[in-house]
Amino acid sequence: MSTEPVEVRILDREYTVGVPAGERDSLQAAARLLDSRMREIRGSNRMVSLDRLAVLAALNLAHELHQAREERDARERELTRVLDTLERRLDGLLGPATEKPQD
Numbered sequence: 001m002s003t004e005p006v007e008v009r010i011l012d013r014e015y016t017v018g019v020p021a022g023e024r025d026s027l028q029a030a031a032r033l034l035d036s037r038m039r040e041i042r043g044s045n046r047m048v049s050l051d052r053l054a055v056l057a058a059l060n061l062a063h064e065l066h067q068a069r070e071e072r073d074a075r076e077r078e079l080t081r082v083l084d085t086l087e088r089r090l091d092g093l094l095g096p097a098t099e100k101p102q103d
Contacts, residue, residue: 010035
């Protein structure tokens with residue numbers, strides 16, 4: 001898979017990152033989100049080191065991702081439970097499936 005160079009700006013620093021074709025917009029959106037989070041964490045304290053800001057922003061984003069995955073998994077489990085319940089109800093209403101005669 002070929003990649004193309006994309007320039008992003010995070011905390012007033014330029015970075016060039018290679019991304020697969022078609023993912024440019026997604027990477028730029030991710031860079032804007034990271035820049036925003038790092039600026040939010042830094043606040044008015046301009047003395048915080050860049051590596052500390054990056055780690056704290058990454059930790060916050062990883063925590064949000066973990067929570068979103070847990071919520072998705074819980075929704076999937078609930079959906080599976082509801083579908084199983086509906087299937088049992090349908091089976092009860094329709095009775096046992098009849099086999100088609102073979103030719």
